[in-house]
Amino acid sequence: MIEVKNLHKRFGNLEVLQGIDMKVKKGETVVIIGPSGSGKTTLLRCLNLLEIPTAGEITLGNRHLVFTESVKIKEQDIIALRKQTGMVFQNYNLFPHMTAAENIMEGQVTVLGRSRDAARKRALELLRKVGLENRAEMYPHQLSGGQQQRVGIARAMAMDPDVILFDEPTSALDPELVGEVLKVMKELAAEGMTMVVVTHEMNFAREAADKVIFIDGGRIVEEGPPEQIFENTQHERTIQFLSKITNI
């Protein structure tokens, strides 16, 4: 499904990603953990080209892109790859001038060319799925953070992507609202949606991940099934990180 080879990303003199190799199989939930500044969010943003990698390769489905400093990736290739990926943002980034239903319809109509009726039907279906069927006509500012994030997930799903990327989806939420978002994400994972999740929610990683990747300093330090990462940790740095996280 996704294959990343020797991915590098540099901002000026700062090399944020220093050669990442990873594979995500269809239907898998991969959780990326790591300290702040480790490059985990940059890695996620490279997967849908919100950041263009400096070097390396990304294969997503039947698309294969090679990055070098000299060649500029064409907009049509970027768009094609983004159509296969959905993204859920830390700050939701819902469109404030549109209702919840319209937020979910927008990409379907503008990008996929679906009719408004078909897009609306799908939007209402997805709102029901995330437990917000009676919020369809509300504007984002009328919704709680947890509700907004669930609309954000529905917006990503509406595009029928091959994979959904989650960038710290619960970090901006009040603690009592985290559960409702994680519940939706766990359901999605159980249904076989392919997901790459950057998060600090270790319980989610334990319960829902097929694979956990620990990143530090722009490199993958350790990866494996959650039992291995959490119960049978191999690396000193991973142990340090996990002990800090669980002490909070």
Place this chain on the structure above:
Amino acid sequence: MDERTQQIITILLDSFWPMLVAGIKVTIPLTLISFTLGLILALLTALARISGIKPLAAIARFYVWVIRGTPLLVQLFIIFYGLPNLGITLDRFVAAVIGFTLSVGAYNSEIMRAAILSISKGQWEAAYSIGMTRRQALKRIILPQAARVTVPPLGNSFISLVKDTSLAATITVTEMFQTSQQVVAATYEPLWIYIEVAVIYLLFSTVLSALQNSLEHRFERYVQK
């Protein structure tokens, strides 16, 4: 009532309609046409400046620099009295429309550019994340939000324009102020006539302010109160 007072009242009443008619027939169309064309020009200029295409951005910056740095009165004179030397003779109303359009375009392009830049990067990213092109993101996501931000300053600019159109009198356009000058020439009552025309301008701008407020109100429906 003494004779003098009666005389003034008669002059005021007699001159009111011609001035109001000039306002409705010339000042308002001149304002509406120039403002509409000016906004289109302003949007194109703002888009040119954020396009990332260097020559285009440079042309836009040069245009804004020239228009904002020179008096509107001088610009009108160049267009109407100056261009004939190059063989370009314009109808006075057309000359006025061109002058005001250029002015509205330059000032409001800055408002629009600031409004576009004020929309958070996350909105662009959300649009990109669902596969939109830059153009689609701009049209569907960024500009509608930017438009809301621009309503108050654009409203102010519109009301300024209503008043600025009085400058067209200097290039012989018989708009409202020119008409008042003609009345003064015939009656020798500059104090009362110019106060009267001022009152009509005040009336126009008051009505427009009220419209502006109701428009702002409509745009507020999706904004956190």
